[in-house]
Amino acid sequence: MCAAPHDPQPDDAKSTSRDRFSRFAAGYVTSATHAQGHDLDRLLALSEAQPTWIALDIATGGGHTALKLAPHVRRVIATDYALPMLDAARAFIDAQGLENVRYAPADAENLPFAANRFDLVTCRIAAHHFPDAYRFVCESARVLKPGGRLIVQDHLLPDDAQAAKYIEAFERLRDPSHHQAFADYEWRGMCLDAGLIVDHSEPLRRAAKMIPWAERQGCSPAVIERLHILMVQAPEAVAAWMNIQCAGTADAGFDHVYTLIMGRKPA
Numbered sequence: 001m002c003a004a005p006h007d008p009q010p011d012d013a014k015s016t017s018r019d020r021f022s023r024f025a026a027g028y029v030t031s032a033t034h035a036q037g038h039d040l041d042r043l044l045a046l047s048e049a050q051p052t053w054i055a056l057d058i059a060t061g062g063g064h065t066a067l068k069l070a071p072h073v074r075r076v077i078a079t080d081y082a083l084p085m086l087d088a089a090r091a092f093i094d095a096q097g098l099e100n101v102r103y104a105p106a107d108a109e110n111l112p113f114a115a116n117r118f119d120l121v122t123c124r125i126a127a128h129h130f131p132d133a134y135r136f137v138c139e140s141a142r143v144l145k146p147g148g149r150l151i152v153q154d155h156l157l158p159d160d161a162q163a164a165k166y167i168e169a170f171e172r173l174r175d176p177s178h179h180q181a182f183a184d185y186e187w188r189g190m191c192l193d194a195g196l197i198v199d200h201s202e203p204l205r206r207a208a209k210m211i212p213w214a215e216r217q218g219c220s221p222a223v224i225e226r227l228h229i230l231m232v233q234a235p236e237a238v239a240a241w242m243n244i245q246c247a248g249t250a251d252a253g254f255d256h257v258y259t260l261i262m263g264r265k266p267a
């Protein structure tokens with residue numbers, strides 16, 4: 001069961017992560033990982049968005065999910081806890097000529113909205129930064145109208161706990177603001193505990209080259225070397241899950257594995 005919302009004061013980890021996002025705001029608007037991809041089309045199809053709907057996009061970043069949804073719904077409220085990120089999203093979406101997007105600062109774990117307000121809540125490639133992802137799921141469930149849908153896309157871990165830990169270490173080495181990702185059974189559990197019915201979940205894969213992926217986060221050559229070592233030494237279960245290729249070479253690559261999961265608030 002979801003408890004009452006937290007004290008709205010951000011903790012130190014959250015402030016550090018918000019400062020980091022604020023510094024990199026422009027990069028998220030132009031990032032190909034965030035701007036394009038089959039996953040955005042899948043998210044939109046799964047939502048079955050309707051022209052009468054009001055949607056909430058949590059942790060909107062550069063605004064790519066809000067932009068994708070906007071032509072299909074009455075209004076999108078794009079939220080993020082980093083103000084420079086919201087400004088960047090607004091400038092980007094305004095430049096596309098869309099007028100039905102509104103912007104509001106909001107912490108995913110303490111949403112400043114009344115209950116039963118939204119037909120659709122989305123959150124793409126962000127929940128692994130939240131210190132309390134379950135609190136975010138509860139808050140999403142609270143603000144959804146009965147019958148409304150929560151769609152989360154985020155890093156997906158394997159069920160094998162040891163392999164999952166290894167992959168988490170790899171991700172955190174590259175990005176210290178990576179807090180925690182989850183396996184499918186954990187996402188399902190959080191949705192069910194928050195009172196949502198899980199209608200759908202699917203894994204998505206996207207191939208990436210390790211060096212440019214690490215350099216985008218400003219990783220030093222020493223960190224890149226350690227990422228190489230983790231790839232070379234990856235246990236079989238990790239190598240298979242991540243589809244590690246050409247480990248230890250300049251062409252080293254792997255798959256990002258995401259979940260696309262949808263929970264529905266009972267009508």
Ligand SMILES: C[S@@+](CC[C@H](N)C(=O)[O-])C[C@H]1O[C@@H](n2cnc3c(N)ncnc32)[C@H](O)[C@@H]1O
Pocket residue numbers: 014017018021022028034035058059060061062063064065079080081082085106107108109123124125126129130131
């Ligand atoms: C990778 S970006 C999101 C990408 C975006 N959703 C998209 O579809 O392109 C991650 C975002 O999460 C935001 N964020 C991280 N923790 C948050 C929190 N607790 N509440 C609200 N936003 C948060 C960051 O400021 C950042 O803008």
